[in-house]
Amino acid sequence: MGQAEVSDQGAATGAPVPKNVAVSQGQLDAADKDGVNYLQSNMSYAQTRYYPATQIDTSNVHKLRPAFQFQTEVLESMETSPIVVDGIMYITTSYNHVYALDAATGKEYWHYKHKMGAVTTYCCGPNNRGVAVMGDRLYMGTLDAKLLALDAKTGKVLWAVQVADPEAGYSETMAPVAVNGKVLIGTNGGEYGIRGFVKAYDAKDGKLLWTFNTIPEKGSEGVWAVNDATNRNLHRDLAAEKAQLAKSGDFYKVLGGGVWMAPAIDRETNTAFFVVGNPSPDLYGAERPGDNLYTDSMVAVDLNTGAYKWHFQYVPHDVWDLDAVSPVVLTEAMGKDGRVHKVAIHGGKTGHIYVNDRVTGELIRFSEAMIPQENMWVLPTKDGARMLPGANGGVEWSPMAVNPVLHLAYAANLHQPMTYHVEDAKYPGGKLWLGGAFKVIASEKQWGRLAAVNLDTGKVAWKFDTEQPLIGGVLATAGGLVFNGEGNGLFRAFDARTGKMLWEYQCGAGVNAPAVSYMVGGKQYVAVAAGGNTQLDFKRGNSVIVFALP
Amino acid sequence: MTFSCRVLAGLLMASAGLAVQAQTADAVPPKVAVCAACHGPQGKSTQPAYPILAGQTSRYMYLELRDFQEGRRANDLMSPIAVGLTRDEMHELSDYFAKQRPPVQSFATDPAKARLGKLKADETLCTMCHLGGFAGQNEIPRVAGQHYDYIVKQLSDFKARKRTNDAGNMTSVANTLSAQDIENLANYLVGL
Numbered sequence: 017m018g019q020a021e022v023s024d025q026g027a028a029t030g031a032p033v034p035k036n037v038a039v040s041q042g043q044l045d046a047a048d049k050d051g052v053n054y055l056q057s058n059m060s061y062a063q064t065r066y067y068p069a070t071q072i073d074t075s076n077v078h079k080l081r082p083a084f085q086f087q088t089e090v091l092e093s094m095e096t097s098p099i100v101v102d103g104i105m106y107i108t109t110s111y112n113h114v115y116a117l118d119a120a121t122g123k124e125y126w127h128y129k130h131k132m133g134a135v136t137t138y139c140c141g142p143n144n145r146g147v148a149v150m151g152d153r154l155y156m157g158t159l160d161a162k163l164l165a166l167d168a169k170t171g172k173v174l175w176a177v178q179v180a181d182p183e184a185g186y187s188e189t190m191a192p193v194a195v196n197g198k199v200l201i202g203t204n205g206g207e208y209g210i211r212g213f214v215k216a217y218d219a220k221d222g223k224l225l226w227t228f229n230t231i232p233e234k235g236s237e238g239v240w241a242v243n244d245a246t247n248r249n250l251h252r253d254l255a256a257e258k259a260q261l262a263k264s265g266d267f268y269k270v271l272g273g274g275v276w277m278a279p280a281i282d283r284e285t286n287t288a289f290f291v292v293g294n295p296s297p298d299l300y301g302a303e304r305p306g307d308n309l310y311t312d313s314m315v316a317v318d319l320n321t322g323a324y325k326w327h328f329q330y331v332p333h334d335v336w337d338l339d340a341v342s343p344v345v346l347t348e349a350m351g352k353d354g355r356v357h358k359v360a361i362h363g364g365k366t367g368h369i370y371v372n373d374r375v376t377g378e379l380i381r382f383s384e385a386m387i388p389q390e391n392m393w394v395l396p397t398k399d400g401a402r403m404l405p406g407a408n409g410g411v412e413w414s415p416m417a418v419n420p421v422l423h424l425a426y427a428a429n430l431h432q433p434m435t436y437h438v439e440d441a442k443y444p445g446g447k448l449w450l451g452g453a454f455k456v457i458a459s460e461k462q463w464g465r466l467a468a469v470n471l472d473t474g475k476v477a478w479k480f481d482t483e484q485p486l487i488g489g490v491l492a493t494a495g496g497l498v499f500n501g502e503g504n505g506l507f508r509a510f511d512a513r514t515g516k517m518l519w520e521y522q523c524g525a526g527v528n529a530p531a532v533s534y535m536v537g538g539k540q541y542v543a544v545a546a547g548g549n550t551q552l553d554f555k556r557g558n559s560v561i562v563f564a565l566p
Numbered sequence: 567m568t569f570s571c572r573v574l575a576g577l578l579m580a581s582a583g584l585a586v587q588a589q590t591a592d593a594v595p596p597k598v599a600v601c602a603a604c605h606g607p608q609g610k611s612t613q614p615a616y617p618i619l620a621g622q623t624s625r626y627m628y629l630e631l632r633d634f635q636e637g638r639r640a641n642d643l644m645s646p647i648a649v650g651l652t653r654d655e656m657h658e659l660s661d662y663f664a665k666q667r668p669p670v671q672s673f674a675t676d677p678a679k680a681r682l683g684k685l686k687a688d689e690t691l692c693t694m695c696h697l698g699g700f701a702g703q704n705e706i707p708r709v710a711g712q713h714y715d716y717i718v719k720q721l722s723d724f725k726a727r728k729r730t731n732d733a734g735n736m737t738s739v740a741n742t743l744s745a746q747d748i749e750n751l752a753n754y755l756v757g758l
Contacts, residue, residue, distance in 0.1 A: 135625060137704050140694060300734060400742060437741065439734030447629060447705050448695060453738035458689040553693045 025164060026131035028171025033104050033116050033125045037168040039149050041196060045283055051494075054534045057097040057146040057191035058415050061281035062346040065417035066492045067533040071540035073495035076565055077509045077519045083541060083564040084122035088115060091558045093528070094547020095413075095488070097146040097191060098560060099154075100534035101168070107545065107560050108144040112158045116171060119543075120536040122562065126171040133160035137446060138187035139207040141550025145277070145413075150194035150219055157188025157201050163217060165199075175222040179203065183446050185210045193278045193288075194219060195319065200288060202275025206311075206339070209296040209449045212273030214288070216322060226322035230273035230292045230310050237261055237306025241332035246368060246382055250393050252333055257305035267304055270443050272296030273311045276413050277343035280360065282374065286319045289360050289374075291340035298337040298407075299396050299438045300451025307332035312339045314362055314372060326377035330364055335396055336436055337407040337454065338365045345425070347418045349471035351380055361471065363416045363427040365409035366392075369469050383474040386410070386467040387429045396452055400435030407454040408432055408485070408551070415530050417492035419512050424468045424477055426498050426512075430485035430552075433460035466490070466500050468515060478515030482506075487549055489530025491542070499542060501527020503554030507544055507561070525557020539564055595658040600647060609663040614715035621668035626707040627660035630731075638731040671711045675757040683754025686747050690739055700758050710758035717752040 039055060047053070048060035051069040059065045072080065092110035099106045105119035112130035117123060136142075136159045147154040147166075153174060154166040161182045165174040179201060180186035185208025192201040198216045206212065212230035217223065240254050272295045279290040292315055295301070295308040309327065312334045316325040330340055342363040349371050351357035358374040369383040390404040414428040438452040456462065464486035468477045484503035491499040492512055501507040503526040509519040526548035533542050542563045548556035601619070605611045609619030619627065633639040634648035635656075651659070687693070687700075695706045702708030709717065723729040724740035725748070743751070 135704075137625075141697070142703065297733065299738075398738075398741060437738045439738040439741075441734030444731075444733035447733055448735055449733045450738070451734045453735060454691065455739075455742070456689050456691060458685065550697060551694055553688070553698055556698065 024131060025173045025176045026129050027173070028126040028128040030124060030126035030171070032170045033168070035102065035104070036152065037101055037104060038152050039101055044150065044195065052535045053102065054098065054100040054532045055149060056193070057099070057148065057278050058343055059532070061195065061283060063278070063280045063343050063415065064345055064347060064420060065415060065490060065530065066419055066494065068494045069533060069535055069540045070493070070495045072493065072497065072542065072565060074497060074511050074518060077495070077497055079565050080509065080519055080521070080542070080563045081566055082521070083562045085562070086115070086117055086122040086124070086560045088113060088558045091556050092547065093141045093143050093550040093556065094545035095143045095145045095189070095529050096545050097530050098532050098543050099147055099149050100532065101149060103536045105543070106147050106149070106154060106168070108146050108156060109547070109558070110142040110144060112144055112156065114147060114154065114156060114166065114171065119534060119541065128166060128171040130158050130164070132158070133182060135182045136160050136187060137182050137185045137208060138189070138204055139448070143189045143550070145189055146191035148192040148194040148199065153219065155192045155194055155199045155219070157190055157192055159187050159189070161186040161188055161203070163188070163192065163199065163201055163222065165219070165222065177217065177222040177224070179215060184208070185446050190276055191278050193281060195281050198225060200279055202279070202290060204274050204276060206272040206274035206293040206296055207298060207448055207450060208446060209270035209443050210272060210274065211269050212275055212292060214275050214279060214290055214317070214322070228317050228322040228324070230275060230315070231268045231271045232309060233268055236268055236271060236309045238309045238329065238332060239307060241307055241329070244332065244393065245328070245330045245370060245379060248392055250333060251395050257333070260303065261305040264303070264305060270296055271304055271308060271311070276341045277415065280344040280346045281319060282346055285375070287316050287325060288319050289314060289316050289344040289346065291342070291344055291362050293341055294334055294337045294339035297441055297449045297451030299335055299436060299453070300441050301333055301335040302440070308334065314340065314344060314360060314377070316360070316377060328372050328377045328379060330366065330370060335438070336393070336403065338405065338410065340364060341413045342411045343415050345416055345418050346374060347420055347471065349380065349423060359471070361425060363411035363425070365405065365411060367405050367410040367429060369425055369427060371471055371474070381474045383469045384476055386427060386469065386476060386479070387431045387465055396436035396438035398438060400437045400455060402433065402435050402457065404433055406430070406432035406434030406456065407436070408487070412487050414487055415489040417490040417498065419492045422513060423471045424512065425471055426490045426492055427467050427469065428486035428488060428490055428500055429465040429467055430487060431465065432462045432485050433457045464502065466510070480510060480515050480517065484554065485552060487552055488528035491531040491533060493533055499531040499544070501529070501531070501544055501546070503528060503549060503552060505546065505555065507546070521563070523557070523559070523561050525559065526554030528554055595655065595662050597651070597655055597659060598662060601659065604643065608666040610666070610669040611713065614713040615719070617716045618668060618712055619663040620666035622663055622708050623702045623704060623706070624660040624664035625704045626702065627663060628656050629705055631656040631660065633731045639729060668711050671756055673714050673756045675753045679750045679753040680757055683750035683752070686743070686751055687754060700755055709755050712755060714752045714756045717755055718748055721748045721751065
């Protein structure tokens with residue numbers, strides 16, 4: 017593994033983009049202040065998704081109209097976060113297509129279609145969440161667990177490396193992060209008994225630079241925590257777990273711990289922050305004793321070496337799949353000492369936003385629950401035990417946005433009442449390994465909630481309830497706006513301060529991707545994919561719709 | 567060699583090449599005939615007890631054959647057949663059937679039951695794994711348009727824990743399904 021190869025990865029069709037594409041490290045570092053481009057899947061290394069342009073604001077957003085609609089040839093779930101560089105937009109689709117288009121007109125330049133390997137193994141849809149850009153190259157992870165470098169001008173494959181073995185359950189759907197000559201990528205596979213990781217590759221040639229295994233070979237049992245991060249009892253049978261540990265072998269190799277979303281980067285301290293997903297199998301915990309570190313945790317590692325710095329676990333020994341997926345955001349919030357601290361925050365499937373000190377990892381506070389919680393943490397049973405939230409969250413992979421002026425974080429939540437079921441299950445070797453099931457309760461209504469949380473107090477400042485559970489992510493702008501979409505096709509703008517809905521547009525298919533914004537020729541645009549969602553079976557589409565003022 | 571001979575030889579080689587290509591594209595693994603006895607030509611079974619293989623995912627079929635061979639799944643007919651297959655043969659057969667077009671189902675579904683089946687499928691979050699329209703993906707089988715009797719048998723076997731080769735997922739899913747739920751689901755799935 018790690019040997020670069022370029023043959024047999026498919027080729028782009030169409031024409032080169034009519035200008036040279038070059039994104040410097042300086043541009044990437046200043047992406048949070050770049051009111052023209054949109055350079056990273058979550059806008060900047062801090063991942064605030066707070067776009068600095070103000071042309072579209074609370075006073076005129078009601079005039080927003082479609083400027084163009086770009087249709088891909090793939091009618092399946094869209095989770096892409098478009099990247100825009102100097103008027104060129106790059107989008108991805110399910111099954112790893114990439115399109116380069118004119119960001120002002122929708123004119124297609126080139127189309128790359130990845131030649132998928134014979135074996136793919138993935139949970140929750142053939143998704144892709146976008147590319148990373150650095151220099152004159154794009155980087156994309158693929159469902160067959162490869163990392164590709166493409167020429168941003170032509171779509172030509174420059175190198176490809178096998179990140180992990182798809183036969184064993186590894187796949188890639190996240191947007192990688194490109195920084196200082198490296199490309200960082202995690203892995204899916206927590207539903208298949210993988211051993212998760214974040215890897216860093218040399219952007220130049222795809223050479224593996226370091227690997228951080230999210231499951232340590234020794235010590236995954238942790239501190240035998242009795243409570244979760246919010247001090248609620250987890251109902252663990254620690255004596256049975258300790259007895260099991262004494263006879264357990266090398267279960268660390270199949271303990272899961274996927275990393276689904278792009279890491280946040282603090283360039284000042286040279287640190288990468290990410291959250292780690294559930295242990296495997298999801299619901300059957302008897303044969304994976306201990307806290308199952310570093311699953312369900314935020315982890316900070318050295319950007320140069322991948323060396324561990326700190327971790328903070330939200331749900332030790334998770335048997336509900338209420339894990340950590342939504343990407344880390346770096347921002348500021350009031351500390352316990354009344355002073356402003358640099359913090360790393362995460363919106364959990366539990367329905368809490370957790371605020372941790374960025375240097376020490378210490379938990380400063382957790383928000384009040386954004387959605388109903390009931391019966392936590394009742395253990396799953398054979399016939400099913402009811403507990404809220406359901407296994408999709410709370411906040412699923414959907415990236416949050418943060419308005420740093422208001423100190424508000426905006427999170428897209430699901431409310432899906434579920435029963436949790438457990439079954440004994442041995443490692444099945446590359447097959448889905450849930451060790452049970454979760455089922456929605458038909459008699460109970462499902463809905464969604466866009467919640468704004470004050471990071472200084474943990475209180476919900478406002479909320480907007482929706483017909484459909486929300487999955488897809490949020491964009492905030494300096495125009496005092498928040499954008500979010502729903503599975504029924506409605507894409508909306510809200511007043512960031514009050515939550516008042518100011519505008520909505522019916523996109524015709526599920527808006528289950530995070531919006532982005534950019535400027536071309538002095539005009540601000542807002543773009544969002546409307547492709548529906550596999551996980552919640554929202555109506556599929558194949559479009560990116562781009563809006564502007566008349 | 568004269569010019570004309572060269573042209574002729576070239577043409578012969580070209581046509582031979584085409585013939586080889588055509589043969590490869592339509593290659594039928596030798597052991598397909600064994601499968602056809604129950605699963606029908608091209609895997610388009612017309613006998614409700616035997617699943618339609620045409621259009622099934624290759625990965626699923628390969629893993630099931632491997633499970634039959636290694637005893638994780640048992641069936642009086644399939645187990646002894648699978649024992650005699652090499653891994654390459656399993657891959658060839660799986661790839662072959664995956665490439666065939668699934669037949670149109672003629673089963674007369676009960677619309678009321680199918681509607682209830684759809685509701686139960688939504689509640690059970692089936693498409694999270696089986697994908698929209700139950701088209702299947704990778705190691706998760708296509709169930710759309712499968713035989714009614716076969717769907718009922720498999721869900722009942724999962725429920726009764728007679729089939730346990732799926733790491734607890736489907737046994738857990740089927741555990742809380744009633745016989746009526748299974749009938750409704752089968753009515754829904756056969757019509758997709």
